[in-house]
Amino acid sequence: MKTTHPSTVEDGVVVTLEYTVKVAGETVDTSEGHEPIQFIQGQGMVIDGLEHAMYGLSAGARKQFSVPPGEGYGETDPDAIAQVPLSEFPPEIPLQPGVELTLKDEEGDEMQATIVEVGDVNVTLDFNHPLAGEDLDFSVEVVALRWATEEELDHGHVH
Protein backbone atom coordinates (compact mmCIF):
# COMPACT_ATOMS: atom_id res chain seq x y z
CA MET A 1 0.00 0.00 0.00
CA LYS A 2 1.45 3.32 -1.05
CA THR A 3 1.49 6.26 1.33
CA THR A 4 -0.13 9.51 0.18
CA HIS A 5 3.23 11.11 -0.42
CA PRO A 6 6.54 9.36 -1.04
CA SER A 7 9.02 10.20 1.74
CA THR A 8 12.05 9.94 -0.55
CA VAL A 9 12.79 9.83 -4.27
CA GLU A 10 12.28 6.44 -5.89
CA ASP A 11 11.12 5.26 -9.32
CA GLY A 12 7.64 6.49 -10.22
CA VAL A 13 7.90 9.64 -8.11
CA VAL A 14 7.29 13.08 -9.65
CA VAL A 15 10.18 15.27 -8.48
CA THR A 16 9.84 19.05 -8.40
CA LEU A 17 13.36 20.44 -8.37
CA GLU A 18 15.20 23.75 -8.19
CA TYR A 19 18.61 23.40 -9.75
CA THR A 20 21.69 25.26 -10.89
CA VAL A 21 24.36 23.79 -13.16
CA LYS A 22 27.85 25.26 -13.29
CA VAL A 23 30.77 24.45 -15.55
CA ALA A 24 34.14 25.62 -14.24
CA GLY A 25 32.35 27.99 -11.85
CA GLU A 26 30.07 29.58 -14.45
CA THR A 27 26.32 29.06 -14.38
CA VAL A 28 25.22 27.41 -17.63
CA ASP A 29 21.66 26.48 -16.65
CA THR A 30 19.39 27.22 -13.72
CA SER A 31 15.77 27.13 -12.65
CA GLU A 32 16.31 30.37 -10.72
CA GLY A 33 13.91 32.98 -12.06
CA HIS A 34 11.85 30.25 -13.74
CA GLU A 35 9.52 27.51 -12.56
CA PRO A 36 11.30 24.53 -10.97
CA ILE A 37 11.53 21.51 -13.27
CA GLN A 38 9.35 18.43 -12.84
CA PHE A 39 10.15 14.92 -13.98
CA ILE A 40 9.19 11.33 -13.27
CA GLN A 41 12.09 9.54 -11.59
CA GLY A 42 13.34 6.39 -13.31
CA GLN A 43 12.15 7.27 -16.81
CA GLY A 44 15.31 8.86 -18.20
CA MET A 45 13.62 12.26 -18.52
CA VAL A 46 16.74 14.01 -17.17
CA ILE A 47 20.43 13.19 -17.66
CA ASP A 48 21.61 9.98 -15.93
CA GLY A 49 23.90 11.70 -13.43
CA LEU A 50 21.08 13.89 -12.14
CA GLU A 51 18.63 11.01 -11.93
CA HIS A 52 21.14 8.81 -10.04
CA ALA A 53 21.85 11.55 -7.50
CA MET A 54 18.14 11.95 -6.71
CA TYR A 55 17.50 8.50 -5.18
CA GLY A 56 16.77 8.67 -1.47
CA LEU A 57 16.41 12.45 -1.21
CA SER A 58 13.42 13.81 0.69
CA ALA A 59 11.42 16.99 0.08
CA GLY A 60 13.44 20.00 1.23
CA ALA A 61 16.77 18.21 0.76
CA ARG A 62 19.66 20.09 -0.82
CA LYS A 63 22.56 18.37 -2.55
CA GLN A 64 25.65 19.28 -4.51
CA PHE A 65 27.30 16.82 -6.87
CA SER A 66 29.34 16.64 -10.03
CA VAL A 67 28.25 14.77 -13.17
CA PRO A 68 30.94 13.54 -15.60
CA PRO A 69 30.26 13.73 -19.38
CA GLY A 70 29.45 9.99 -19.54
CA GLU A 71 26.43 10.57 -17.29
CA GLY A 72 25.71 14.01 -18.72
CA TYR A 73 25.67 15.12 -22.35
CA GLY A 74 28.34 12.69 -23.54
CA GLU A 75 31.90 13.09 -24.68
CA THR A 76 32.66 15.51 -27.49
CA ASP A 77 32.40 13.61 -30.80
CA PRO A 78 34.97 14.86 -33.34
CA ASP A 79 32.81 13.38 -36.13
CA ALA A 80 29.96 15.70 -35.17
CA ILE A 81 31.75 18.64 -36.80
CA ALA A 82 30.55 19.40 -40.33
CA GLN A 83 31.22 21.83 -43.16
CA VAL A 84 28.13 23.35 -44.74
CA PRO A 85 28.29 25.64 -47.81
CA LEU A 86 27.57 29.30 -47.03
CA SER A 87 25.02 29.34 -49.85
CA GLU A 88 22.75 26.98 -47.85
CA PHE A 89 22.16 29.52 -45.10
CA PRO A 90 19.24 31.95 -45.45
CA PRO A 91 20.42 35.58 -45.25
CA GLU A 92 18.58 36.27 -41.96
CA ILE A 93 20.83 33.87 -40.03
CA PRO A 94 23.59 35.75 -38.20
CA LEU A 95 26.72 33.87 -39.24
CA GLN A 96 28.98 34.40 -36.24
CA PRO A 97 31.05 31.91 -34.27
CA GLY A 98 29.21 30.85 -31.11
CA VAL A 99 25.71 31.34 -32.57
CA GLU A 100 23.45 28.36 -31.85
CA LEU A 101 21.17 27.23 -34.66
CA THR A 102 18.21 24.92 -34.97
CA LEU A 103 18.35 23.04 -38.26
CA LYS A 104 16.15 20.42 -39.87
CA ASP A 105 17.61 17.23 -41.29
CA GLU A 106 16.21 15.40 -44.34
CA GLU A 107 13.51 13.73 -42.22
CA GLY A 108 12.44 17.08 -40.82
CA ASP A 109 13.82 16.35 -37.35
CA GLU A 110 15.26 19.34 -35.54
CA MET A 111 18.97 19.39 -34.73
CA GLN A 112 20.95 21.87 -32.67
CA ALA A 113 24.28 23.13 -33.90
CA THR A 114 26.78 25.78 -32.91
CA ILE A 115 28.72 27.82 -35.47
CA VAL A 116 32.45 27.24 -34.94
CA GLU A 117 33.91 29.13 -37.87
CA VAL A 118 32.68 31.12 -40.86
CA GLY A 119 34.89 30.79 -43.94
CA ASP A 120 34.62 32.25 -47.45
CA VAL A 121 32.91 29.15 -48.81
CA ASN A 122 31.88 26.99 -45.86
CA VAL A 123 30.52 27.35 -42.37
CA THR A 124 31.88 24.90 -39.78
CA LEU A 125 29.12 23.57 -37.53
CA ASP A 126 29.45 21.60 -34.31
CA PHE A 127 26.52 19.26 -33.70
CA ASN A 128 27.74 18.23 -30.25
CA HIS A 129 25.55 19.34 -27.35
CA PRO A 130 27.01 22.60 -26.02
CA LEU A 131 27.64 20.84 -22.69
CA ALA A 132 29.21 17.69 -24.22
CA GLY A 133 32.59 16.87 -22.70
CA GLU A 134 31.94 19.02 -19.62
CA ASP A 135 31.81 18.14 -15.93
CA LEU A 136 28.52 19.53 -14.66
CA ASP A 137 28.44 20.85 -11.09
CA PHE A 138 24.89 20.63 -9.80
CA SER A 139 23.29 22.32 -6.80
CA VAL A 140 19.75 21.08 -6.29
CA GLU A 141 16.91 21.50 -3.86
CA VAL A 142 13.98 19.10 -3.81
CA VAL A 143 10.83 21.25 -3.70
CA ALA A 144 8.18 18.53 -3.60
CA LEU A 145 7.57 14.82 -4.16
CA ARG A 146 4.40 13.02 -5.14
CA TRP A 147 3.52 9.73 -6.78
CA ALA A 148 3.06 9.85 -10.54
CA THR A 149 -0.46 8.92 -11.62
CA GLU A 150 -1.09 5.81 -13.76
CA GLU A 151 -1.82 8.13 -16.66
CA GLU A 152 1.45 10.03 -16.24
CA LEU A 153 3.44 6.76 -16.11
CA ASP A 154 1.57 5.64 -19.23
CA HIS A 155 2.28 8.83 -21.13
CA GLY A 156 5.85 9.14 -19.86
CA HIS A 157 5.48 12.79 -18.87
CA VAL A 158 4.23 14.94 -16.03
CA HIS A 159 0.72 16.40 -16.33
Ligand code: ZN
Ligand atom coordinates in the same frame (compact mmCIF):
# COMPACT_ATOMS: atom_id res chain seq x y z
ZN1 ZN B 1 -0.12 12.97 -21.20
